Amino acid sequence: MSSGIGRQIFKRTFTSRPVDGFTGAVGNTPLIYLKTLSEKTGCRILGKAEFQNPGGSVKDRAALGIVLDAEKRGRIKPGGTVVEGTAGNTGIGLAHVCRARGYKCVIFMPNTQSQEKIDLLRMLGAEVYPVPAVAYENPKNYNHQARDFARELDNAIWTDQFDNTANAEAHYRTTGPEIWEQTEGKLDGFVCATGTGGTLAGTGRYLLEKSAGKTQVWLADPPGSVLHSYITSGGKLKERTGSSITEGIGQGRITNNLGTFVNDVSGALHIPDEKSIAMVYEMLDTEGLYLGASSALNVVAAVELAQKLGKGSTVATILCDGAYRYQSRLFSKKWLQAKGLEDAIPGHLKKYAVLD
Known part of the structure; x- marks a missing residue:
């Protein structure tokens, strides 16, 4: 296992500002350097540790x-x-x-x-x-x-989280600026999956504006969602096939939040469940990070985007939440077998699937 568990390579330059009546300061989460994947790709792969928020997620x-x-x-x-x-x-x-x-x-x-x-x-x-x-x-x-x-x-x-654009605005005001400051403006790409579209739209809009269009913003999509086909076809197709074990991401329509930015997305990546499951186990083994499937999907997408952008590139993504809320599924042999995903776990990592 990597000796650099949870590396944070950039300073936390934002000061937490607790809101009156809400004692937990949301945001100002660290940006973690994913050492093993970075070394494999020759790039800097970074994950925003949103599982450190008071409620445990982005x-x-x-x-x-x-x-x-x-x-x-x-x-x-x-x-x-x-x-x-x-x-x-x-x-x-x-x-x-x-x-x-x-x-x-x-x-x-x-x-x-x-x-x-x-x-x-x-x-x-x-x-x-x-x-x-x-x-x-x-x-x-x-x-x-x-x-x-x-x-x-x-x-x-x-609250209408899917179509209330106060959602995307929150990320424009917090997530985007934090990532930009933590990377000191040296960011070639940002990628994440979307459910409501708020994280991608708000963060992406800020990064695109601040970088004067130099930072590419990509969408990562699981099976069963129409967004990959919509973006890759230039808005012509909404093909929905299959289904995914990931929770809270993927979409059958363009929400109001995503609609504020969808035309500015640089591209989309389709990530099969097999890759997401494999990354759940790889992150636990190499980085000591206990991540949910959507976070793992984002990491897979960050690696693929970094490879597209070339060696030396810096790519950031969102580590949405931890695996605690999904452990009875993600680490259950029976559940994974029922979904046809047991073989997605690399052989030397099957030891982590300990639940029956």
């Missing part, structure tokens, strides 16, 4: 940004209710924010999500409604159910 930024925006606009008053449809991490971020700022939190989520997420949400005091996973076009989609629930309440907001 979604804390959107959660806090959306609630603060609602308060600023007078859309919610003290004692109100915050309602959202989420695959889990945004809900967890909202649950933290709501506890700190005195709101009730109600979450609708697909019943395909990990039990760890559901348990954590309830532990944080959120009211959770797991509902059948259906397409966005179906009126029973979890997002529509959250919207309709909020409409029936007084002093309540549906």
Whole structure:
């Protein structure tokens, strides 16, 4: 195993500024140098350690940004209710924010999500409604159910993380500037997957503006999403085939958040689940980083983008969250076998798949 676990090669130049009523400062996470992959590619592969946010994921930024925006606009008053449809991490971020700022939190989520997420949400005091996973076009989609629930309440907001552009704005104001400062402006590429589109759009817009167009911004996409085909065809195709074990990423449409930036995306990479699973185990073995599948997918994409840009290039991505919320799946032999993914784990790393 690498002796340089969790290397941080750039100074944390941002000062945490706790928000009144929210004691955990969101953001200012370190940028980690992924030594083994960097040495293999001859590039600098960097991961933004978003699992260090108070709620444990990159979604804390959107959660806090959306609630603060609602308060600023007078859309919610003290004692109100915050309602959202989420695959889990945004809900967890909202649950933290709501506890700190005195709101009730109600979450609708697909019943395909990990039990760890559901348990954590309830532990944080959120009211959770797991509902059948259906397409966005179906009126029973979890997002529509959250919207309709909020409409029936007084002093309540549906945060609408997919189409509320306060999400992307939060990343434009925090994630993008942090990465730019931490790399001292020496950044050739940025790549990440997208669910709501907020992280890619907000971060990408800032980096593109600050670099005067020199930093390439790419989208990474899992199976079952239309975004890779949409971007690679110049907006002509929306082909959706297959499905993915990753949670909270991939999309069947262009959200309002992604729509603020989609025409400026440099390109897209399709990342199969087999590569994501292999990277989950590789990161644990070589860097001591316990990452979820979407984070691993982002790392795979960062490596592929670095190879496209050439030796000596610097590429950053997002380490969205840790594997704690998915360990009953990602490290279960039976679950991986059921998904046809056990063979994706490199032979010498199968020792980590310890759960039955």
